Amino acid sequence: MRLAVLGAGYVGLVTSTCLAEIGHSVACIDLDEQKMARLSRGEIPFHERGLSELVMANVQAGRLRFSSRLDAVVADAEAVFIAVGTPTLEADGRADLSQVYAAARSIARLVSSGALIIVKSTVPVGTGDEIERIIRTANPVADFDVVSNPEFLREGAAIDDFMHPDRVVIGVESERARARASAIYAPLKLAPETTLLVSRRSSELTKYAANGFLAIKLSYINEIADFCETVGADIEDVARGVGLDRRIGAAFLRPGPGYGGSCLPKDTLALARSAEDHGIASRMIDATIVVNNSRRRMMVQRIADAAGGDLENKMVAVLGLTFKANTDDLRESPAVDIVRGMLQRGARVRAFDPAGMAERKLLPPDLVCASSAYDAAEKADVLVIATEWPEFRSLDLPRLRRAMNGTVMVDLRNLFSAKAASGSGFIYHGVGRGANGAGVVDRKHAVTRFETAAATS
Numbered sequence: 001m002r003l004a005v006l007g008a009g010y011v012g013l014v015t016s017t018c019l020a021e022i023g024h025s026v027a028c029i030d031l032d033e034q035k036m037a038r039l040s041r042g043e044i045p046f047h048e049r050g051l052s053e054l055v056m057a058n059v060q061a062g063r064l065r066f067s068s069r070l071d072a073v074v075a076d077a078e079a080v081f082i083a084v085g086t087p088t089l090e091a092d093g094r095a096d097l098s099q100v101y102a103a104a105r106s107i108a109r110l111v112s113s114g115a116l117i118i119v120k121s122t123v124p125v126g127t128g129d130e131i132e133r134i135i136r137t138a139n140p141v142a143d144f145d146v147v148s149n150p151e152f153l154r155e156g157a158a159i160d161d162f163m164h165p166d167r168v169v170i171g172v173e174s175e176r177a178r179a180r181a182s183a184i185y186a187p188l189k190l191a192p193e194t195t196l197l198v199s200r201r202s203s204e205l206t207k208y209a210a211n212g213f214l215a216i217k218l219s220y221i222n223e224i225a226d227f228c229e230t231v232g233a234d235i236e237d238v239a240r241g242v243g244l245d246r247r248i249g250a251a252f253l254r255p256g257p258g259y260g261g262s263c264l265p266k267d268t269l270a271l272a273r274s275a276e277d278h279g280i281a282s283r284m285i286d287a288t289i290v291v292n293n294s295r296r297r298m299m300v301q302r303i304a305d306a307a308g309g310d311l312e313n314k315m316v317a318v319l320g321l322t323f324k325a326n327t328d329d330l331r332e333s334p335a336v337d338i339v340r341g342m343l344q345r346g347a348r349v350r351a352f353d354p355a356g357m358a359e360r361k362l363l364p365p366d367l368v369c370a371s372s373a374y375d376a377a378e379k380a381d382v383l384v385i386a387t388e389w390p391e392f393r394s395l396d397l398p399r400l401r402r403a404m405n406g407t408v409m410v411d412l413r414n415l416f417s418a419k420a421a422s423g424s425g426f427i428y429h430g431v432g433r434g435a436n437g438a439g440v441v442d443r444k445h446a447v448t449r450f451e452t453a454a455a456t457s
């Protein structure tokens, strides 16, 4: 099929490339001219394993192109994907839908007869109705269907997630849209139970409900980690014991500095606000947001406690800045907020990240970027592991320790065992490790059950 994709961000570029890879003819468009120029030169604007090769192969095969001719591309397309950003509205935490609505307006007069407008962006329930209204108002004779098809890919595993999805959710309001939208994914040859054909509103809400649940799991395990520290239990054992239950599953039960990234923080807020707009209580999500917001402050305090109670003039080496491993995405990264918190408390911070230091302007100006983990550790009083990059696991711990002035390691990702770290001369502080290396929960920085989401968000 001939497809157009608006937006060449994480989702738009991965979607365009994978749709081309499965045989469609895809034109990808972005308003950001610099991004388009880079893509036309074969440069991928972000770090995603395998994407560069796949883009190149599909451009060469003539199935994928980057275009700035919106009119020609949309008029020719059988389906137009909207994969633009839906960031948080600073004023109230709702999803900012201005990019989505602007995209809808820009294509309203161009859509071909019978075209599908497929919304990949994460949007609150009812957004599809509004897109339909916008297009119909601008072009009353247009013949089109608006489809919801939220994206569930994970940065760092995006291509695999697209090609082998747990599920594809397609929300439609007509038989025609159901048949044509399903045809786009037919080359993936998914098992029938993997494709969910539902109403548009169910599809829109599925995305927020899924991200909300992942966030709940993370905040929950972080609270259980605090409990472990207080009572001398080990969260690694507890989480394994919980996750082996097939009703629960092991994913998203890793304790740490709280969730971040471009999706969970904004989607949990948007879910809460959307529920509120519809007169629904969102107590679970509100509590999740409260727990997560307090987490970063607690981690800064934990590092200060491990450093002897104070960070003033302490030299802190930080390994990892991205919100998780295998991405260069710094959006809402807990590591960056923790660095900021330590700088505010008078620490000097030197950090190393395998992929997250290219966009210097997104990092605090006082942060020093190091050329390697060993360089970051040079003369440091404290070593903080802030992102779970797999390559950190093979670091030479005795060498790191020798490079430092101090002996304290605060491992916010439980990447190392207390035994390995202390065997290399470190005083080890993990998260929720109880007797196996942990600080004590700092009650001042923990939130109480009476604190509301509004008070901390």
Ligand code: NAD
Pocket (backbone or CB within 6 Å): 006, 007, 008, 009, 010, 011, 012, 029, 030, 031, 032, 035, 083, 084, 085, 086, 099, 102, 103, 106, 120, 121, 122, 123, 151, 152, 153, 154, 155, 262, 263
């Ligand atoms: P992004 O900010 O990386 O990219 C969005 C792109 O859209 C930008 O390059 C912007 O210039 C472009 N754009 C804006 N308006 C446009 C228009 N009218 N025409 C063409 N291009 C336009 O965002 P992203 O991370 O790709 O996320 C996109 C959507 O997908 C969001 O709703 C997000 O919540 C959702 N999502 C993201 C992920 C993820 O891991 N990043 C996963 C699942 C869902």
